[in-house]
Amino acid sequence: xxxxxxxxxxxxxxxxxxxxxxxxxxxxxxxxxxxxxxxxxxxxxxxxxxxxxxxxxxxxxxxxxxxxxxxxxxxxxxxxxxxxxxxxxxxxxxxxxxxxxxxxxxxxxxxxxxxxx
Numbered sequence: 001x002x003x004x005x006x007x008x009x010x011x012x013x014x015x016x017x018x019x020x021x022x023x024x025x026x027x028x029x030x031x032x033x034x035x036x037x038x039x040x041x042x043x044x045x046x047x048x049x050x051x052x053x054x055x056x057x058x059x060x061x062x063x064x065x066x067x068x069x070x071x072x073x074x075x076x077x078x079x080x081x082x083x084x085x086x087x088x089x090x091x092x093x094x095x096x097x098x099x100x101x102x103x104x105x106x107x108x109x110x111x112x113x114x115x116x117x
Contacts, residue, residue: 007053016050021116022062023054032105036073039108040080047112056114058084061091064112067098073107 008015017024027046029039051057068077074095082090091112101109 016054023056023114023116025050026111028109032103036107037076037080043110044084055116059086059089060115062113064091064093066095067109069107071097
């Protein structure tokens with residue numbers, strides 16, 4: 001049986017869960033202000049750290065779901081996303097508009113799955 005490794009565990013969630021050479025992550029901005037580009041940058045920095053800590057990288061992302069509170073942010077988010085990803089390494093991705101996120105002021109949340117090396 002493959003072990004399940006949880007990192008950064010709290011009573012509600014783990015920062016990362018690794019199972020069967022796959023890492024599962026969900027990240028939100030570290031601030032509640034700023035535009036979607038700023039908040040996406042905060043998320044990308046955290047995701048990149050967590051991927052590296054799990055033995056993965058942004059080039060190994062398999063699937064991502066992006067949650068936006070305002071689809072007017074879609075183009076700016078896409079520009080930030082495309083600048084962050086290595087060329088030719090885009091994962092499968094969904095982008096969904098939501099009525100709101102857990103914290104007032106959050107404009108974006110990202111859930112992703114990546115292969116572990």
